[in-house]
Amino acid sequence: MRLRRALIALLAxxxxxxxxxxxxxxxxxxxxxxxxxxxxxxxxxGVRTDSLIFAANEAIPLFVSGLAVAIGFKMGLFNIGVEGxxxxxxxxxxxxxxxxxxxxxxxxxxxxxxAMTVGAAWASVAGxxxxxxxxxxxxxxxxLNFIAFGFTSYLLAHLLKQQNRPGDFVVKTxxxxxxxxxxxxxxxxxxxxxHPPAGSDLYGFLPLALALGIVYYxxxxxxxxxxxxxxxxxxxxxxxxxxxxxxxxxLKVMILSGAVAGLVGMPDLFGLYHRYTIDFVAGxxxxxxxxxxxxxxxxxxxxxAAFLFGFLDRSAQVLDLVGIPKEITIIMRGxxxxxxxxxxxxxxRVVQAQEVKAAAERMxxxxxxxxxxxxxx
Amino acid sequence: MITETVEAPQERRQARLRTVLLAAGLVLFLLSFVxxxxxxxxxxxxxxxxxxxxVAMPILLAGLGGLYAERAGVxxxxxxxxxxxxxxxxxxxxxxxGPWGGxxxxxxxxxxxxLIHAVATVSFGIDHIISGVAINILxxxxxxxxxxxxxxxxxxxxxxxxxxxxxxIPDVNVPVLSGGHFFGLKTPDVFGVLERKHWFLVSDAGxxxxxxxxxxxLLTIAAxxxxxxxxxxxxxxxxxxxxxxxxxxxxxxxxxGVPVYAMKYAGVIVSGALAGLAGTFLVYEEAGIYREGQTxxxxxxxxxxxxxxxxxPVGVMSGAGLFGYAEALQLRSNPAILALLxxxxxxxxxTGGWLFLRGHRRGGAALLVLAxxxxxxxAAANKVANEFIAITPxxxxxxxxxxxxxxxxxxxxxxxxxxxGQIESI
Numbered sequence: 001m002r003l004r005r006a007l008i009a010l011l012a013x014x015x016x017x018x019x020x021x022x023x024x025x026x027x028x029x030x031x032x033x034x035x036x037x038x039x040x041x042x043x044x045x046g047v048r049t050d051s052l053i054f055a056a057n058e059a060i061p062l063f064v065s066g067l068a069v070a071i072g073f074k075m076g077l078f079n080i081g082v083e084g085x086x087x088x089x090x091x092x093x094x095x096x097x098x099x100x101x102x103x104x105x106x107x108x109x110x111x112x113x114x115a116m117t118v119g120a121a122w123a124s125v126a127g128x129x130x131x132x133x134x135x136x137x138x139x140x141x142x143x144l145n146f147i148a149f150g151f152t153s154y155l156l157a158h159l160l161k162q163q164n165r166p167g168d169f170v171v172k173t174x175x176x177x178x179x180x181x182x183x184x185x186x187x188x189x190x191x192x193x194x195h196p197p198a199g200s201d202l203y204g205f206l207p208l209a210l211a212l213g214i215v216y217y218x219x220x221x222x223x224x225x226x227x228x229x230x231x232x233x234x235x236x237x238x239x240x241x242x243x244x245x246x247x248x249x250x251l252k253v254m255i256l257s258g259a260v261a262g263l264v265g266m267p268d269l270f271g272l273y274h275r276y277t278i279d280f281v282a283g284x285x286x287x288x289x290x291x292x293x294x295x296x297x298x299x300x301x302x303x304x305a306a307f308l309f310g311f312l313d314r315s316a317q318v319l320d321l322v323g324i325p326k327e328i329t330i331i332m333r334g335x336x337x338x339x340x341x342x343x344x345x346x347x348x349r350v351v352q353a354q355e356v357k358a359a360a361e362r363m364x365x366x367x368x369x370x371x372x373x374x375x376x377x
Numbered sequence: 378m379i380t381e382t383v384e385a386p387q388e389r390r391q392a393r394l395r396t397v398l399l400a401a402g403l404v405l406f407l408l409s410f411v412x413x414x415x416x417x418x419x420x421x422x423x424x425x426x427x428x429x430x431x432v433a434m435p436i437l438l439a440g441l442g443g444l445y446a447e448r449a450g451v452x453x454x455x456x457x458x459x460x461x462x463x464x465x466x467x468x469x470x471x472x473x474x475g476p477w478g479g480x481x482x483x484x485x486x487x488x489x490x491x492l493i494h495a496v497a498t499v500s501f502g503i504d505h506i507i508s509g510v511a512i513n514i515l516x517x518x519x520x521x522x523x524x525x526x527x528x529x530x531x532x533x534x535x536x537x538x539x540x541x542x543x544x545x546i547p548d549v550n551v552p553v554l555s556g557g558h559f560f561g562l563k564t565p566d567v568f569g570v571l572e573r574k575h576w577f578l579v580s581d582a583g584x585x586x587x588x589x590x591x592x593x594x595l596l597t598i599a600a601x602x603x604x605x606x607x608x609x610x611x612x613x614x615x616x617x618x619x620x621x622x623x624x625x626x627x628x629x630x631x632x633x634g635v636p637v638y639a640m641k642y643a644g645v646i647v648s649g650a651l652a653g654l655a656g657t658f659l660v661y662e663e664a665g666i667y668r669e670g671q672t673x674x675x676x677x678x679x680x681x682x683x684x685x686x687x688x689x690p691v692g693v694m695s696g697a698g699l700f701g702y703a704e705a706l707q708l709r710s711n712p713a714i715l716a717l718l719x720x721x722x723x724x725x726x727x728t729g730g731w732l733f734l735r736g737h738r739r740g741g742a743a744l745l746v747l748a749x750x751x752x753x754x755x756a757a758a759n760k761v762a763n764e765f766i767a768i769t770p771x772x773x774x775x776x777x778x779x780x781x782x783x784x785x786x787x788x789x790x791x792x793x794x795x796x797x798g799q800i801e802s803i
């Protein structure tokens with residue numbers, strides 16, 4: 001039964017992936033190219049060492065973003081605001097980290113703390129509005145996203161930017177000193193016998209992200225708090241009757257989700273940008289929603305989904321060389337999201353129908369045996 | 378008793394009409410007052426009102442689109458994506474076949490987005506928010522991909538923008554009132570003359586009317602006409618009643634023989650078509666080309682206008698007008714924005730005082746504090762950063778939601794999953 005459940009659980013993402021491949025094949029055929037060669041090229045290019053490192057680097061922030069969204073999803077809360085939370089958090093963390101005079105290791109801690117605090121504070125606005133005024137969090141977080149974008153560009157352009165040298169027109173904060181950055185994992189890779197080519201550094205945030213995934217798992221599935229959280233999502237009325245205060249739960253979950261969301265920009269801040277600039281990586285929050293959906297809010301699923309998205313993005317780079325627009329992977333992404341949620345829903349219904357049938361069958365057997373009341377197994 | 382139940386709605390409607398007119402008059406009076414005191418002419422110039430009209434139309438169209446979907450009980454976060462589809466298809470068809478082809482295909486493109494949303498939410502019962510988010514992502518990807526196929530190797534175009542569209546949608550001036558031509562003869566420009574006098578209130582009204590009646594695109598007229606039309610369809614026809622009943626109580630609707638799924642499909646597809654029209658409007662009235670990121674979150678502003686407008690056509694129009702005005706002023710002049718702070722402060726102070734006297738102590742006090750802060754801002758600053766103007770719609774919406782959430786009434790079954798034959802609303 002367990003094995004069958006697992007197979008069914010895998011059925012949904014697998015069928016979604018196949019559908020996505022089909023749809024993108026049709027798109028490739030439409031421009032008179034061969035989908036087979038396209039996918040072969042993608043696969044060959046995608047498994048190169050530097051490609052895998054690139055894909056992993058892209059997957060790390062998506063994983064964190066997926067976790068932030070999933071915490072909310074677990075109790076039926078939609079944090080659409082991860083995008084705004086991490087943007088504002090990244091700017092303030094980068095600024096504070098660059099200008100505060102603290103020794104190396106402490107600087108990393110400081111940056112992470114600022115990022116988490118800002119993310120949590122921004123998300124708590126939506127939480128407070130929901131708890132005190134009954135404002136739906138989807139609407140408030142969408143509005144707060146745009147307010148955060150406005151604040152971020154205002155703060156960057158007027159208060160937090162560094163004085164550039166003449167001729168340098170990129171608006172940016174001061175650079176974080178290298179002692180305050182998390183070093184890359186390339187040393188570890190070389191120790192393992194993998195030799196990454198120059199210019200591709202595996203983000204040092206990876207262990208932190210993995211730790212975050214483990215903490216998430218333990219918190220949600222192995223603690224009283226996590227039980228209450230899942231119960232509130234599953235059946236709000238029942239959990240309220242059993243003594244969970246839904247208002248404080250909403251607030252706590254929003255704050256927790258926001259704190260994780262604050263970290264979304266960190267892998268790229270430490271590993272690539274070293275400062276906040278006007279072209280800092282955007283869109284991670286929205287993609288995080290997709291990652292959480294595809295990964296079913298489970299840490300392993302989220303990790304796989306994040307890596308899949310990173311891998312697709314990277315391996316598509318080769319397509320431009322053979323005359324196929326690499327944007328095809330964005331279509332694949334969209335199709336995967338839609339198909340995955342549809343497939344999960346269909347599977348859920350099939351399983352439900354089977355359970356109903358099995359229960360009815362059991363009842364019939366029992367009544368034939370002369371028992372009026374079903375005996376619990 | 379019977380007469381009461383018959384007359385009550387009509388009286389209520391008349392009362393509502395009076396309130397709307399009174400509010401509009403008060404706003405114009407305040408605007409006129411602040412203009413005379415601060416000397417910021419652009420606060421109430423025909424140019425500003427004309428720009429407001431142009432900027433507000435995409436928001437209005439997409440907001441009305443949202444109205445059709447949500448009245449049928451389907452939350453449409455995908456408005457932005459459907460609008461993106463509208464910009465691309467509108468520009469592509471406009472480049473090939475001119476403006477009316479652009480309008481038709483742009484609406485079709487948006488409707489396609491609506492169809493996907495309907496299949497996912499109505500047929501498969503997927504959460505509306507999730508499907509909307511997916512559509513926004515999908516639309517951005519699809520248009521990028523289509524641009525690569527359709528626009529590369531075309532002079533003046535590329536993967537992020539289309540070539541110039543053919544032709545333009547004709548503008549009209551109203552004869553006699555704003556200097557339009559009548560059988561080839563130039564007529565006087567009454568409103569324009571009034572505006573140039575700079576009389577208190579009269580000139581401001583003249584400027585408003587001049588702005589609303591000169592160089593108005595046919596598409597704008599169609600969009601404005603959609604407001605009463607939408608009201609009529611939704612509140613005065615059998616189809617409209619069925620559509621709204623599906624959004625309020627689908628189980629009851631089905632028991633009366635209303636085809637729930639069909640109504641929901643219709644609402645969401647119309648929603649997409651209107652969002653697509655909003656996108657095409659952007660292409661034709663602003664740039665003459667499709668550019669990636671052209672919608673710039675207007676689909677979400679439309680959503681804000683829908684909520685601000687309490688899920689009613691005239692409300693959506695007021696929301697679109699307000700947000701459009703802020704954006705238009707930002708485009709035109711910064712001193713006027715500074716003067717707008719005074720306007721906002723007075724408006725907030727009046728609302729806050731009213732709320733306070735009506736017994737809403739905390740909300741009223743919060744607004745009064747906010748009004749004080751705005752006065753202080755006006756006194757202390759000599760310039761308002763554009764970033765703050767850009768976030769106005771979102772802040773206003775949050776304020777409205779926070780202070781008037783009890784007075785807002787979304788359709789009762791908005792966003793709920795519905796399965797055919799289910800017994801009770803979940």
